[in-house]
Amino acid sequence: MSMAVASPAASVQEIEVAAYTIPTDAPEADGTLSWDSTTIVVVHAHAAGEWGLGYTYADVSTAKLVESKLAGVVRGTDAMSPEAAWAAMVGAIRNLGRPGISSMAIAAVDVALWDLKARLMGLPLCRLLGSVRDEAPIYGSGGFTAYSLSRLCEQLAGWVERGIPRVKMKIGSHPGDDPGRVRAARGAIGPNAQLFVDGNGAYSRKQALELAERFRSDADVSWFEEPVTSDDLEGLRLLRDRGPAGMPIAAGEYGYDLPYFERMLAAGAVDVLQADVTRCAGITELRRVDGLCRARGLPLSLHCGPSIHLHPALALQQFVHIEYFHDHTRIEDLLFDGVVSPDGGVLRPDLERSGMGLELKRADAERYAA
Numbered sequence: 001m002s003m004a005v006a007s008p009a010a011s012v013q014e015i016e017v018a019a020y021t022i023p024t025d026a027p028e029a030d031g032t033l034s035w036d037s038t039t040i041v042v043v044h045a046h047a048a049g050e051w052g053l054g055y056t057y058a059d060v061s062t063a064k065l066v067e068s069k070l071a072g073v074v075r076g077t078d079a080m081s082p083e084a085a086w087a088a089m090v091g092a093i094r095n096l097g098r099p100g101i102s103s104m105a106i107a108a109v110d111v112a113l114w115d116l117k118a119r120l121m122g123l124p125l126c127r128l129l130g131s132v133r134d135e136a137p138i139y140g141s142g143g144f145t146a147y148s149l150s151r152l153c154e155q156l157a158g159w160v161e162r163g164i165p166r167v168k169m170k171i172g173s174h175p176g177d178d179p180g181r182v183r184a185a186r187g188a189i190g191p192n193a194q195l196f197v198d199g200n201g202a203y204s205r206k207q208a209l210e211l212a213e214r215f216r217s218d219a220d221v222s223w224f225e226e227p228v229t230s231d232d233l234e235g236l237r238l239l240r241d242r243g244p245a246g247m248p249i250a251a252g253e254y255g256y257d258l259p260y261f262e263r264m265l266a267a268g269a270v271d272v273l274q275a276d277v278t279r280c281a282g283i284t285e286l287r288r289v290d291g292l293c294r295a296r297g298l299p300l301s302l303h304c305g306p307s308i309h310l311h312p313a314l315a316l317q318q319f320v321h322i323e324y325f326h327d328h329t330r331i332e333d334l335l336f337d338g339v340v341s342p343d344g345g346v347l348r349p350d351l352e353r354s355g356m357g358l359e360l361k362r363a364d365a366e367r368y369a370a
Contacts, residue, residue: 010047010048010078010079010080010120011047011076011077011078011079012045012046012047012074012075012076012077012078012079012085012113012116013046013047013048013075014045014046014071014075015043015044015045015046015066015070015071015074015075015109015112016043016044016045016046017041017042017043017044017063017066017067017071017108018041018042018063018365018369019039019040019041019042019060019062019063019369019370020039020040020042020335020365020368020369020370021037021038021039021060021368021370022037022038022039022040022330022331022334022335022368023036023037024036024037024038024327025330026146026147026151027144027146028144028146028327029144029145029146029170029173030144030145030170030172030173030198030200030202031145031170031171031172031173031198031199031200031201031202031203032172032200032201032202033200034146038057038327038328038331039057039058039059039060039370040055040056040057040331040335041055041056041057041058041060041062041063041066041104041105041108042054042055042108042335042360042365043055043066043108043109043111043112044112044360045074045079045109045112045113045115045116046116047079047116047120048079048120050116050119050120051116051119052111052112052113052114052115052116052117052118052119052355053111053112053115053355053356053358053359053360054107054108054109054110054111054112054113054114054115054282054308055108055111055278055308056104056105056107056108056278056279057278057304057305057328058101058104058105058108058278059101060370061101062101062104062105062108063105063370065093065096065101065102065105066105066108066109069092069093069096069105070089070092070093070105070106070109071109073085073088073089073092074088074089074109074113079113079116079117079120080117080120082110082113082114082117082283082284083284085109085110085113086106086110086113086281086282086284086285089106089109089110090106090281093105093106098256098257099256099257099260100256102256103256103257103279103280103281104256104278104279106281106282107277107278107279107280107281107282108278108282109282110281110282110283110284110285111277111278111282111283111308111356114128114129114282114283114284115355115356115358116355118354118355118356119354119355121354122354123354123355124311124349124350124351124353124354124355124357125311125312125354125355125356125357126310126311126312126314126315126349126351127351129283129287129311129312129314129315130315131314131315132314132315132316132317133314133319134314134348135314135346135347135348136309136310136313136314136319136321136322136346136347136348137320137321137322137345137346138164138306138321138322138323138324138342138345138346138347139164139166139167139168139194139196139321139322139323139324140155140156140158140159140160140162140164140166140167140168140324140326141167141168141196141198141304141323141324141325141326142155142156142168142169142170142325142326142327143155143156143167143168143169143170143185144170144326145170145171145172145173145174146173149181149184152169152181152184152185152188153184153185153187153188154188155326156169156185156188156189157188157189159324160189160190160193162342163342163343163344163345164193164324164342164345165192165193165194165345166193166194166195166196166223166321166345167185167189167193167194167195167196168195168196168197168198168223168225168323169181169182169185169195169196169197169198170197170198170200171197171198171199171202171211172199172200172201172202172203173202175202175203175207175211178211178215179211179214179215179218182195182197182215182218182219182221183218183219185219186218186219186220186221191220194222194223195219195220195221195222195223196221196222196223196224196225197215197221197223197224197225198225198226199224199225199226199227199228200225200226201226201227201228201229201230201231201232203227203228204228205228205232205235205238205239208224208227208228208235208239208243209238209239209242209243211227212224212227212239212243212244212247213243213244215247216243216244216246216247217244221247222246222247222248223247223248223250223272224239224243224247224248224249224250225249225250225251225274226250226251226253227239227243227249230251230252230253230254230264233263233264233267233269234267236249236251236264236267236269236270237267237268237269240268240269240270240271248270248271248272249269249270249271249272250270250271250272250273250274250301251264251269251270251273251274252264252270252273252274252275252303253274253275253276253279253303253304254279255274255275255276255279255280255289256279256280256281257280257281257285258285258288258289258292261273261275261280261289261292262292265292265293265296265298270298271298271299272298272299272300272301272320273289273292273293273298273299273300273301274300274301274302274303275289275300275301275302275303276302276303276304276305277302277305277308277309277312278304278305278308279303283312286312286316287312287315287316290316290317290318290319293317293318294317294318298318299318299319299320300316300318300319300320301319301320301321301322301323302319302321302322302323303323304323304325304327304328305325305328305332306322306323306324306325306328306329306332306347307328307332307336307339307340307356307358308356309322310322310340310347310349310356311349311356311357314349322347324342324347332358334361334364335360335361335364335365335368336358336359336360336361337358337359337360337361338350338353338356338357338358338359339358340357
């Protein structure tokens with residue numbers, strides 16, 4: 001690991017961006033969407049002979065926005081002050097709208113800038129951010145509604161066999177089938193692993209209440225994510241108040257800015273808040289989300305992208321676990337060197353590598369160029 005420390009005057013010289021589209025290994029769906037490929041937008045920030053890496057899972061138009069709007073704003077800023085560059089980017093997209101691809105574009109650049117700063121200082125990113133733990137618990141996630149029952153059970157059981165003590169499956173495409181699929185999943189993973197379900201907002205309030213009781217009594221489900229749309233804060237609060245004990249309500253993955261998360265928390269809508277660093281405008285905003293959770297005493301779970309979430313997770317006070325999502329683990333293993341594998345249900349960073357410890361395998365990535 002390099003121990004060179006950059007001059008405080010080091011400035012960002014260039015922002016490089018590319019997009020890659022990777023087909024899924026089988027058709028995938030959840031309660032409200034189906035897909036057969038995933039696009040990742042990768043950003044490199046360059047300064048003083050070093051580079052930093054960031055990315056987001058978003059449409060190729062996000063890469064165009066980085067190129068046309070954000071690169072010029074960040075070029076020439078102090079490489080040791082990612083927060084200042086973040087503020088400049090937020091200002092630059094005022095007329096474009098903060099939610100959606102604007103925040104995802106900012107996220108990719110912001111993470112690249114934090115990674116760059118850590119590499120310039122010769123530090124693992126978690127050390128730069130200030131670690132409060134040494135490892136990050138994960139839960140295996142996939143179990144798509146497009147899967148056959150046998151594939152669903154095989155995938156979930158496989159994670160448990162690897163020592164991951166909690167797994168999540170998708171529900172909601174065919175509500176009448178969901179109780180049977182959930183019972184089958186419980187049979188496959190055994191009585192000791194935790195079983196999570198994710199509705200992706202597919203149900204009405206009354207459907208969700210009825211199913212919550214069945215999932216809890218029939219299969220000991222211990223997490224219900226987005227039982228109704230996350231835009232329905234009253235509905236989430238209803239599920240939280242009237243659903244079965246021992247089944248936390250979780251939501252927040254579609255949060256793009258701090259006021260979104262504050263509204264959700266002020267409504268008492270969730271037992272566990274979720275956030276995604278690749279959507280909520282990067283590490284700079286994610287740390288503030290953690291502060292909101294700290295103020296209210298609520299846990300914070302990180303959505304998807306395990307490799308990009310690992311180092312920030314170690315520095316968040318309210319963090320509980322990272323979603324070890326099937327699609328993203330495939331893509332990160334395919335495109336990056338330095339990806340760490342689960343060990344007994346946790347991820348541990350390689351502290352011998354600076355920054356996030358990741359490096360794009362450019363030759364392998366090029367075949368997926370979007």
